[in-house]
Amino acid sequence: MSKERQALKQEEIKNLIINTAQEIVAKEGINGLSIRKITNIIDYSPAIIYHYFKDKDEMISKLMEKNYKKIIDAMSSVYSTNSEPEQKLKDSTKAYIEIALQMPDEYMNIMLNTSDNILEHTSVLFNGASVKRQAIGVLCKVVKDYYKGFTISDAEIELTAQLIWTSTFGLIIRLIIEKNIPQEQRNNLINQHIKIIINGLLHTKS
């Protein structure tokens, strides 16, 4: 067996573990996940986890990273084809919200995660986030379009993009946490949210 095939086999078992973990989390939540539940399902002994991962935390981190990529993938389809910057921002924001709400548990687990290796991918409030974070980068472009002809620094643009993101993030998290919100109220909130932040931009041109 070649080194490559061996590595592939190892990857397969790692995936088997992670996917099984994912299923349990989907059914019973992150707190319902245990090593023994995983190994019972895949018919291994509990100790096997520690041959493929350092510990449970690392295993969960790997699961989170996978979900993060899943979210990123979904989000990359967000780019609105509309050429009007205002409509573009509205479309993109709405799409972003809806994608997040289609995978509420994953979104929350990732975006509220405080472990360093996850934050490495999910933090957005640092200087230079516009080049390192796709979501912020996209927002920056649209914001820049607004302020065409006005003297506004790149720093201020990034700041604004970050705040569009955090405000949208806040709405998403509360829509997830506060279950049982009627669909009509949800729609009203989302539409009004978009209205307000776009207007906030349109008229901050100083």
Place this chain on the structure above:
Amino acid sequence: MSKERQALKQEEIKNLIINTAQEIVAKEGINGLSIRKITNIIDYSPAIIYHYFKDKDEMISKLMEKNYKKIIDAMSSVYSTNSEPEQKLKDSTKAYIEIALQMPDEYMNIMLNTSDNILEHTSVLFNGASVKRQAIGVLCKVVKDYYKGFTISDAEIELTAQLIWTSTFGLIIRLIIEKNIPQEQRNNLINQHIKIIINGLLHTKS
């Protein structure tokens, strides 16, 4: 011993348990909290918890409720005395953010809590939140001041107040989660956030 005194004594032990739990959570986080750690410190047997609480979850809920009241108390000092509605909103929002950041762990534990008995106090996105939630109610008043002379429904005002809240909530949570943000960047974010949402309001008068 009278019934009243007996009830007081029971409250004392309940508080002893909850306060000890609080100390552990402060030092080791919510995941570092265990029944045995509590009972070791207060020199009781683990089973005592189940005489004063249904289970660990109820005990934590009670702790959360206490912290919630602590937050509410601090927040009630938020009312700006400024009579200008715009400045009032700016002052109040800034004060709200700063108070939350002074008790980051408590704020997160409460505001991201998904248990029903906590959500009963912390949910804000329902119809009628303006009368049941102080924070939303205050915002509604200020928003109403803005729209004086314009035809705007109470429903739309409440919606706007809720979104000012969720957007501010989003910023706070990310400021807490993303540790190591330089103070200057924090201030910039907070000031720009206030700028944007106020402008969004000022110019949505339709």
Place this chain on the structure above:
DNA sequence: TCATTTATTAAACACTGTTTAATTTAATTA
């Protein structure tokens, strides 16, 4: 003082994550 609540605990149960050493299985080399 006696009976009856009330407070407290010891001890077990069924879990949890993790480590160790032993064992089985597979791959490599002679």
Place this chain on the structure above:
DNA sequence: TAATTAAATTAAACAGTGTTTAATAAATGA
């Protein structure tokens, strides 16, 4: 193919967790 080495897997234990049960100790009311 046989012997050797390496990798994969596990059994068994450890220390920790939340929780329940039945027994005990303390406080109360008659």
